[in-house]
Amino acid sequence: xxxxxxVGISGVRGVIGETFTPQLATSxxxxxxxxxGRGGVVVGRDTRPSGDMIERAVVAGLQSVGCQPLLAGIVPxxxxxxxxxxxxxxxxxxxxxxxxxxxxxxxKFMGRDGLFLDRTRAEELLDIYHQGRFDLVNEEGLPVTExxxxxxxxxxxxxIDYVDSAAIRQRRFxxxxxxxxxxxxxxTRRFLEQLGCVVTMCHDLPTGxxxxxxxxxPENLGALSALVSAQHCDVGFAQDPDGDRLAVTDEHGLPIGxxxxxxxxxxxxxxxxxxxxxxxxxxxxxxxxxxAEKRGAEVTRTRIGEVNVVQAMLALNSPVGGEGNxxxxxxxxxxxxxxxxxxxxxxxxxxxxxxxLSQLRxxxxxxxxxxxxxxxxxxxxPEILRLLRRRHEHDKINLLDGVFVExxxxxxxxxxxxxxxxxxxxxxxxxxxxxxxxxxETRAALSPVLGN
Amino acid sequence: MNGLRxxxxxxxxxxxxxxxxxVVMDFATAFGTxxDGGLVLVGRDTRLSSPMVxxxxxxGLMAAGCEVLDxxxxxxxxxxxxxxxxxxxxxxxxxxxxxxxxxxxxxxxxADGGFVDPVSGEAVLDVYHARxxxxxxxxxxxxxxxxxxxxxxxxxxxxxxxxxxxxxxxNLTVVIDVANGAGxxxxxxxxxxxxxxxxxxxxxxxxxxxxxxxxxxxxxRQVASIMxxxxxxxxxxxxxxxGRVSLVAxxxxxASEEYTxxxxxxxxxxxxxxxxxxxxxxTRTVDDIARxxxxxxxxxxxxxxxxxxxxTDEQGAVGGEGNxxxxxxxFSRAFDGLLTIGLxxxxxxQRGGTLSQRLRELPRYHIVKRQVYxxxxxxxxxxxxxxxxxxxxxxxxxxxxxxxRADWADGWVHVRASRTEPMVRxxxxxxxxxxxxxxxxxxxxxxxxxx
Numbered sequence: 091x092x093x094x095x096x097v098g099i100s101g102v103r104g105v106i107g108e109t110f111t112p113q114l115a116t117s118x119x120x121x122x123x124x125x126x127g128r129g130g131v132v133v134g135r136d137t138r139p140s141g142d143m144i145e146r147a148v149v150a151g152l153q154s155v156g157c158q159p160l161l162a163g164i165v166p167x168x169x170x171x172x173x174x175x176x177x178x179x180x181x182x183x184x185x186x187x188x189x190x191x192x193x194x195x196x197x198k199f200m201g202r203d204g205l206f207l208d209r210t211r212a213e214e215l216l217d218i219y220h221q222g223r224f225d226l227v228n229e230e231g232l233p234v235t236e237x238x239x240x241x242x243x244x245x246x247x248x249x250i251d252y253v254d255s256a257a258i259r260q261r262r263f264x265x266x267x268x269x270x271x272x273x274x275x276x277x278t279r280r281f282l283e284q285l286g287c288v289v290t291m292c293h294d295l296p297t298g299x300x301x302x303x304x305x306x307x308p309e310n311l312g313a314l315s316a317l318v319s320a321q322h323c324d325v326g327f328a329q330d331p332d333g334d335r336l337a338v339t340d341e342h343g344l345p346i347g348x349x350x351x352x353x354x355x356x357x358x359x360x361x362x363x364x365x366x367x368x369x370x371x372x373x374x375x376x377x378x379x380x381x382a383e384k385r386g387a388e389v390t391r392t393r394i395g396e397v398n399v400v401q402a403m404l405a406l407n408s409p410v411g412g413e414g415n416x417x418x419x420x421x422x423x424x425x426x427x428x429x430x431x432x433x434x435x436x437x438x439x440x441x442x443x444x445x446x447l448s449q450l451r452x453x454x455x456x457x458x459x460x461x462x463x464x465x466x467x468x469x470x471x472p473e474i475l476r477l478l479r480r481r482h483e484h485d486k487i488n489l490l491d492g493v494f495v496e497x498x499x500x501x502x503x504x505x506x507x508x509x510x511x512x513x514x515x516x517x518x519x520x521x522x523x524x525x526x527x528x529x530x531e532t533r534a535a536l537s538p539v540l541g542n
Numbered sequence: 543m544n545g546l547r548x549x550x551x552x553x554x555x556x557x558x559x560x561x562x563x564x565v566v567m568d569f570a571t572a573f574g575t576x577x578d579g580g581l582v583l584v585g586r587d588t589r590l591s592s593p594m595v596x597x598x599x600x601x602g603l604m605a606a607g608c609e610v611l612d613x614x615x616x617x618x619x620x621x622x623x624x625x626x627x628x629x630x631x632x633x634x635x636x637x638x639x640x641x642x643x644x645x646x647x648x649x650x651x652x653a654d655g656g657f658v659d660p661v662s663g664e665a666v667l668d669v670y671h672a673r674x675x676x677x678x679x680x681x682x683x684x685x686x687x688x689x690x691x692x693x694x695x696x697x698x699x700x701x702x703x704x705x706x707x708x709x710x711x712x713n714l715t716v717v718i719d720v721a722n723g724a725g726x727x728x729x730x731x732x733x734x735x736x737x738x739x740x741x742x743x744x745x746x747x748x749x750x751x752x753x754x755x756x757x758x759x760x761x762x763r764q765v766a767s768i769m770x771x772x773x774x775x776x777x778x779x780x781x782x783x784x785g786r787v788s789l790v791a792x793x794x795x796x797a798s799e800e801y802t803x804x805x806x807x808x809x810x811x812x813x814x815x816x817x818x819x820x821x822x823x824x825t826r827t828v829d830d831i832a833r834x835x836x837x838x839x840x841x842x843x844x845x846x847x848x849x850x851x852x853x854t855d856e857q858g859a860v861g862g863e864g865n866x867x868x869x870x871x872x873f874s875r876a877f878d879g880l881l882t883i884g885l886x887x888x889x890x891x892q893r894g895g896t897l898s899q900r901l902r903e904l905p906r907y908h909i910v911k912r913q914v915y916x917x918x919x920x921x922x923x924x925x926x927x928x929x930x931x932x933x934x935x936x937x938x939x940x941x942x943x944x945x946x947r948a949d950w951a952d953g954w955v956h957v958r959a960s961r962t963e964p965m966v967r968x969x970x971x972x973x974x975x976x977x978x979x980x981x982x983x984x985x986x987x988x989x990x991x992x993x
Contacts, residue, residue, distance in 0.1 A: 102942045107679035112601035113571075118562045140680050146601040150563035153594040193680045228558035229591045 097216065098396065100206070100486070103187055103196035106140040110195055119151030119183060122199055125211075126157070126180035128227075130199075134162035134170040134241070135185035136273050136332040137298035140195045144185045148197070149235055152309040154182075154226050157400060162241040166273045166333030168428035171204035172245045174239065178202075186332040187248070189304040205425055246281050246430065248423050255439040259286030259534035265437075266323040266339075267291045268314040271300050272331030272361035281430055285437060290321045298331070306330055306337035306416055308345035315343030320490040324440060330427045335416035337430035338436055340447035349375040350418035351432055352525050353454050355418040356410050358435040360385040362424070362442065364409035369402040371395070372494045373503055374414035374458075376518050380455045393491040394505075400425045420534035460525040463512040464533070464540065471506045473539050474513060478504055481535050502528045548670070549961070550663020554638075554647035554867060557591040561646055566595055567602035568636060571677075572670035574606025575652055576662065579684070580631025580677060582608045583624060583651075585616030587637035587724035588783045590647045590749035596686035599648065600686050603634075605677030610686040614748065616726040617784030618850040619878035620708050622655040623699070624692045632658070637724060637783035640756035640865070655825065656854060657847035667870040691926045693728065697735045703873050703885045710737035712891035717790070718883065719743040719765045721755035721781030724758050725754035725879065732880055738887060738977065741772045755781050757788035759867045766794040775898045777891060784879040785846075786866035789886065791898035800825045803862030804904055806882055811835040812869060816859025819852045821845070822943045823956040823969045824864040830905045843944035906955070908975045910982045913965040916993035921959040921966050924992035934984055955981050957989075964992075 095109035096102070102118050104110030123475030125347065135141040139163070141403040149159045157180065162173055167184045174182040180202050187194035197214060199207045207215060265287040269275040275296035282289045292313045293301045306328040318326040318339055326339035337348035356368055356378055368382040369390045379389045394404040396417065403411050403421055412418045418435070439450060466474065466539050478493040489496040492505025492513075500519035507514055517528035533540075545561035546554070553569045555561030574582065582603050586592040596612075603610050611628060613621060618635040633651035641647070650658040650666065658666065671677065677682065716738045717951045720726055726745045728816055733740035744752035753761050757779040765777040769792055776791030788799040804827040807818055811831065818832045822841040832839040837859070842852040846867060853871050855863040862868040867877035887951070890897060917926060928934070929946055938948035938955075945958025953972030960967050968985055972978035 106678075106683065107605075107677045111677070112605050113564050113567050116567060116598065116601070120563070138680070139685075140683055142686065143601045143604040143683060146597040146604075146686075147563070147567065150566075150594045150597040150601070153597075154563050183935075195680075201766075226558040226562065229589065229646075232590050232594055235593065502611070534733075 092482065096404065097134070100431055101196050101198040103190065103194060104288055104445050105193050106195055107423040111395040112143055113135060114141045115144045115147040115197060116151035117540065118197055118219060119213060120155050120224055122181065122183060123152045123155035123157035124224055126202065126216045128156040128162045129158065130177060130407050131157045131181035132160045132162055132163040132170050132173045132177065132179045132238070133185070134167070134173070134182070134183040137164055137185070137271060137275065137300050137332070138192060138195055139295040141185050141298065144197070145193055153232050153235070155229050156222055156227040156233060159235045161235060161237045162271055163237070164276050165241050165515070166430065167198070167244070168426050168430070169242050169245045171200055171426045172248065172424050173241060174200055174202060174204040176228065176244050177238070183389070184332070188332050189330045189333065191304060192298060192300055203425070204488055205400055208397050208401060210276065213537035225437065240253055242277050246284060247497050249428070249430045249434050250284055252270040252420065252423050252431065254362070255285055261441050262286050262288060263325065263437055263440065264288045264290070264321060264323040266314060266317040266321055266326040267294070268302065268311065268326070268328040269294045270302060270304060270306070270329055270331050271295055271297050272329060273333040274329040277333070278329065282433070285434065286438070290317060290323065290423055292317050300331065304331050306348050308336055308337070310435055311337065311339060311345050314525045315339055315345070316503060322373060327433050330416070333429050336418065336432040337416050338447065340541035342345060342448065344448070349459070350377060350414045350451070350454055352412040352414065352418055353378045353381045354439060354450065355420070355432055355435045356381050358509045359410035359420060360387055362438070366409045367406045369406060369411035371399050371413050372488065372491055373516055374412070375459065376457045376499065376501060377455050378414070391488055391490070391494065396427055455520070457520055458525045459516060459518045460522070461514065461516040462529060463507070463514050465512050468511060468538070473538055474504070477536060477539060478532070487528070500524060504530050504532060511517045548667060549683050550568075550650040550660045550667060551657055551845070552647055554641070554645060556644050557646055559889045561595070563594065563598040563831070566598035566648065567605075568673070569648060569670055570599040570602025570739035571606045571675045573632065573634060574603040575669045575674070576666045576686075577608060577631035579589060579678065581611065581628065583621060583628060583630050583633035585610045585613040585621035585633070585635055587620070588615055588726065588747045588749055589638050589643070589646055589721060589751070589782065592636050599634050599636060603684060604684035605678065606684065607623070607682050608684040610684055613692055614684050614687045614690065615724055615727060616692070617728060617879070618649065619784055619874065619880065620693060620696050621729070622651055622876035623874045623878070624849040625651055625653065625655040625695050627695060630958045630964060631914030635783065638733060638755070639783045640781040642754050649756070651815065654875055656850045660816050660847070664924060682939065684714060685707070693731060697731055697871070700884060701735050702828040703881070704736065705888050706736055706762045708891040709887050713768045714738040714776065714887060714890065715741065715772055716887065717741040717743060717765050717768050717772055717777040718773045719762070719779045720745055721780065721782050722746050722748055722750060723755055723780065723784065724753045725780055725784040728880065736884060736887060741768060741774060743768065751782060756920070757781055757786045758799045759788070762788055762790050762796040765790045766796050767793050776886060780879045780885050787868070787879045787882045788866045789897065789901070791901055792896050793898045795898055795901065795903050798909070799866035800864045800909060801827065801901060801904060802866045802882060803864065804828045804831050804866050805900065806868045806891070807860045807862065808904070809885055810860040811837055813983050814859050814872065817856045819856060819858045819861035821849055821863050822941060822947050825909060826907055826954065826971055827905050841943055842979065846877055859933055861985040870970045877985055883884060906975060907971045909969065910978050912968045912982050912986055914989045915965045918959065918964050920993050921964070924966065924989050925957060927992050928985070932990065934988060953978060953981070955985060959986060978988050
């Protein structure tokens, strides 16, 4: 789909030069200004070439309804959340399409609590946008844009204060970083050097022209792996363009899988910082659950979507959680995915356990996740879900998002896609064969609807 | 009343009502489309709304793939001067000009530094209305770069154009009121360039207009009150874009803005005779000046773009309007307030004597301006009836360049529908006050009957 524009709970996303225009950005920024009310609004962005243009459009839209733009410039998405609370702003707008390819850009909206808007609040914002009636301010009421100095200062201090930074500094770790030409290219070296690390980087020009695929998946980390082994590093870190997700490689440059970043973080937090339940989203690896349960922590699975995980964590007073895509959340630092707390926790583990990353990896159970999608007609979806509910009525079943069935050491998840006319099936089990079998059985169970 | 006004020269509107970021972006993207993604300069005045408008303009241009040079706070004439020197495809000037607080406007500048001609302007409007925008993809988006080294070449050119040695020798004290507009930060370098003692009034970039920024006697009282205290030789009041100037003499006389153009024209023609371009309701003093120098005068329609394009077509020596605007094409294609002030000072320095004497030497007429209110659609038919009524214009030469103008041996009347407000404007000039008042009253009566 070429002319794709997606307006929804996670913000407004589109392709530059096609659907995502400065006009659209200014209209949404204005609607957001009306939604949060007059006052300061933090604006941050990633390194995409279109960021400068969209930032100007957002600034104008905010000013027109009397909101003062507080410009953070190129900063990680989690930093914007910190700044909103730190500056007592009315809200925040992040200009980033996160892991989407470079032609895309997006606006993401945060409330005054520094959290992304949840479904209810996002719908309210959309209503304001669609009603199109705005109380514009006159010339004397127009606020003056302010530039925030040292925007990442508070964020990094909170992360560094959370972990045992003295222990990390003492080790003078050699760290390789793949910044994906994103916000990390601007900030990560300084951050890691504050932790006493010797830093070597790749994809470290903040151009927004990504020299690797934006998602920190194992197959995209070739350059980082080479750098880790060439420089004899203790660890390799791969960020996504807006610095909220992190993947890790061991000291040989071998990616341990982005779904295990959360497992490492859970281990680090539960062992040394705080006890309490762990929240992860439905398709996060079972390995995270095992690490948590081994430490006596209860595990809650939430709907897909960062804000859903965060809200569950706040409700449960959960000290650590996240998403299987490399998104680590530690609410004591900030209520959102943050690659910086993830890096600090991994370094702390290395320092305190006195193990290499490959040894730490050994301590985490191995699972295999398999995924497939099946093309369906929209009207078939309810019957598919009904069939599965009946089939698993005696199993441990979670209906938050499609049908998620948990077995001993395995799960299978079937849900309709929000973006395509397909259902997505995934299964995780200790072995490839077991996972394949789970998928195969599920598919067979659906044959009354789908045929063979 | 505070509605949006789009024309082939630009766009103006009221902040908080008609002038929204979207409208501005659309217009800027339309202009960017017209330049086919070329290099575009952007400058603004000091109004509180100008940063928001500027952000919108730059975003709109970038979307069309234009490379943008952002001059920041920059008077429109300096922006116009810079366009050809940077080999830009054009520029957008952001300024409310002479309009009161709350208004702002975009003015489109062409590659030669003049105003976009009406045909090209129509093309921009067509793009705007059809929303047929050029949209660059992410790899070809425009970039915006701030520049701040543009004033030096401007002042160097000014120094070369003017007899700076004479101005320095004259040891002048000059009061200038820039209405807290775009001129603020350029006054000191200007004074240094020409070597006069500057008394700056309302030269704070506070964002607030200190007074109605239209240069005319009623807005010149502050300057007038300072003249004796400062022992100043000349005083000037400019618009917020530094395009227009009115004069204040050393004896505190606040001269009508109508006399700026004739005085400068007289001075310029003495040195470089050539065609004079005025609009069709500029004071007849200019006709007299042109005749004195044996120069031709050409009348253009009302509006700065028409005067500048006629100046270009006629290869004129000097052009201007009765609102205090003067352009000298040998220098630039702009109505340039600093150049205007410089030329007045040069005139004083070279001739000796005082500004009040100089103003008295100009042939002066009585001018009466009046408005008759009416719906725009009725205004045109009322004008039409007037045109076909031979009674009032007996013995006059009629001209239809813009509205209706009747010229008698001893004076003239010009009647036209306003482009900005629901009214017909009548302006008349004559040697005799009684006669000019009688003519205006007669036409107003006829129009009121129609409206």
